Amino acid sequence: MKRIVLCLLAVLTLSQMLISCSSQTKTASNGEIFVMNTVVTQKVYGKNRDKAILNVNNCLKEMEKELSMYIPESYISKINQNAGLTPVKVNSYTFDLIQTTQKYCERSNGVFDITIAPITKLWGITSQNPKVPTQDQINELLPLIDYRNIKLDSKSQTVMLKEKGMAIDLGGIAKGYINDLIKSEYDKLNISSALISIGGNIYAYHTKPDNTLFTLGIRDPKGSSNDMVGKLKVKDKIVATSGAYERFFEQDGKVYHHILDSKTGYPAESDLLSATVVSENGGLADFLSTTVFISGKKQMKQYLNQSEFSVIIIDKEKNVYVSDNLKDSFELTNSNYKLSESK
Structure with missing residues (x-):
């Protein structure tokens, strides 16, 4: 009898441990911090989720101290x-x-x-x-x-x-490049899954706790921050978006956005509303989203079907162009826009 009771206790203990582990895996911790001149949000699942959020936040603060052109040191x-x-x-x-x-x-x-x-x-x-x-x-x-x-x-x-008066600004790539460090922190702490947003960059780490892909909204460049053009399902990818709607100011009735053209010195006069790049390489995604946006439709074709990355491009006529390898992952949900093929 004593042996049976001990066996039952062992089974109950193991069941409680499994339930506890499952609960820890399916429960998320959320974090938010303002760093690198943007709001960073994290949703992290796993036993060490709170520590992971803290470590990533500390990492971002350290990178800001090293990479910001606005910090004198x-x-x-x-x-x-x-x-x-x-x-x-x-x-x-x-x-x-x-x-x-x-x-x-x-x-x-x-x-x-x-x-x-x-x-x-x-x-x-x-x-x-x-x-x-x-x-x-x-x-x-x-x-x-x-x-x-x-x-x-x-x-x-x-x-x-080389020249006096020159200066470097890493604002167009650092937020994407740093995702490699974030991945390293999540890996070290055996995080089961996570979603982190750093300004216009979103990193989907693994899958959701139920093993389904993360679903991200592709913003409507003509709408509010809650309006979407479509939905994209991803895992283990960085999704970087550049658009004139992100940061801007108005003077004398004209709007000036923050994506500057290095050839003219003025905000880029692009015929695109936004450019989204999906890649495992965060630095590449960040760099390309800016490059594709500035380059416009005339250069779009060379970016549409690459093995290294994928794109979702929205032009001013509200046409949406999607890389072939994303077509099963992307769903257009806004009737004001239409899926189009590059000519």
Whole structure:
């Protein structure tokens, strides 16, 4: 009898453990923080979910200290302050990020250029006091915009800007690139699944607790923040979106958005409303969403069907173009838009 009771107790204990584990896996913790000049939200499942949220938040704060051009002590600020003067030694993460980004700039033929910082500061679109600069002010700074004048020394791990007055702005890629670090934190703590939003970048880590894919809304660029064009199902992907609706200001009846054209020094006059890129590579997705948006419809075809990434592109005529490998994952839900094929 005693042996039977012990067996029953063991079974009950194991059942309680399984129920407890299942509960921990299916219960989410939510986190929100303002960092890197944007709101970051996390929804994390797993036993160590609270610790994961804390670790990721701390990681984001640390990256901001290293990569923000608005923090005087950051590596980026030191590089900018020493432009045309002397190389600046940085840590391996910052060096790798700048090196990778320079290659992306070259890949885009300068459409995406991280040395656009002087123009970014001139407009101040994300600041408290944005303003439309004069043409003379823009013309004075345009010669400083050239990613090829970033001098990298891998042996000494230094970065130098060739011309005085040059400056780097990593705002168009850092939020996506950092997803590799976030994945590492989730992996280390055996997180079962998570969804994190960093501004225009969303990372779907694994599947939901019920093993189904995460469903993300693709925003209606002409609507409010709650209006959607369609739904996208994803797992283990970063989804990065760029659009003129994200950050802007109005002056004398004209709207000026934050995505600047490195060739003109003005907000990009794109014939697209938004460009969404889906990839396992966060830096690539972030860089490409900006590049595709600025490049517009004339360059769209080269981005539609690639193995490295997928896209959802919305033009000003409310046509929606979707990569072939996303067509089973994307559902158009807004009757004001229509699915179209690139000609």
